[in-house]
Amino acid sequence: FKIMEINSEANQPEESSIGFTKYLNRQGDWLEKTRGNLMVAATVIAGMSFQVMVNPPGGVWQSDICTSAPPDNLSCKDKAGTSVLGDNSSKRVLYLGMVISSTISFSASMSLILLFFSGFLLRNRVIMTILVMFMVAAVLCISAAFFFAVALVKPDDPIIDYMLVIYFGFWVVLLVSILLIQLIRLLRRLICLICCCRPRRRRSPRQSTPTPAH
Numbered sequence: 043f044k045i046m047e048i049n050s051e052a053n054q055p056e057e058s059s060i061g062f063t064k065y066l067n068r069q070g071d072w073l074e075k076t077r078g079n080l081m082v083a084a085t086v087i088a089g090m091s092f093q094v095m096v097n098p099p100g101g102v103w104q105s106d107i108c109t110s111a112p113p114d115n116l117s118c119k120d121k122a123g124t125s126v127l128g129d130n131s132s133k134r135v136l137y138l139g140m141v142i143s144s145t146i147s148f149s150a151s152m153s154l155i156l157l158f159f160s161g162f163l164l165r166n167r168v169i170m171t172i173l174v175m176f177m178v179a180a181v182l183c184i185s186a187a188f189f190f191a192v193a194l195v196k197p198d199d200p201i202i203d204y205m206l207v208i209y210f211g212f213w214v215v216l217l218v219s220i221l222l223i224q225l226i227r228l229l230r231r232l233i234c235l236i237c238c239c240r241p242r243r244r245r246s247p248r249q250s251t252p253t254p255a256h
Contacts, residue, residue: 077158080177084154087180091148094140094187099195100127127194140190147183150176185213 103124128137154176157169189209196202 080173081155081158084151084158084177084180087184088148088151088155090184091144091151091187094144094191095148098125098127098137098140099191100125102126133194136190136194140187140194143183143187143190147180147187150180150183154180182213182217 103126125137127133130137154173157173157176189206192202193206196206
């Protein structure tokens with residue numbers, strides 16, 4: 043009985059590690075099957091981010107707007123091809139937020155495409171983590187760029203302001219919910235791993251009692 047208990051206790055860590063390896067293999071198979079879908083999503087997000095940067099909300103200046111200053115000096119503050127709203131001091135923060143969000147989204151999407159074409163195995167744990175982080179960053183940043191773009195060109199309308207507040211609150215609640223769910227799943231796996239690896243108490247062998255003779 044003792045030998046069988048020792049063998050079962052020694053096999054518990056191996057079974058937990060085998061289960062975790064199977065989980066990683068399932069995730070790798072999922073990434074392999076959805077490679078095309080992720081490529082399409084990354085390409086679309088990269089195109090949207092690029093379009094926001096080359097064609098910003100509010101348009102660009104069509105010609106240089108210069109003012110003459112004595113003695114016969116021209117100071118051109120607004121140059122052709124630059125963003126109109128980028129020179130507005132009251133909307134400078136929104137414009138910078140849109141530029142930063144679009145840049146991060148474009149960089150994350152192009153990094154995803156590069157990783158797909160590099161030939162790395164998607165079953166690699168490090169590559170899986172990088173792919174997930176890049177995709178989450180691309181989706182969140184393109185959503186933030188949309189928020190900043192609408193805030194740049196919106197009129198003074200309380201209905202639009204209310205919609206932007208709802209939009210911002212929706213993404214905050216969704217992000218917090220996803221983080222909480224992932225944290226709970228991680229805690230459950232850690233608890234299961236600790237419980238499976240914890241050695242059980244050894245049971246004393248049962249003593250056989252003689253049966254009374256009739």
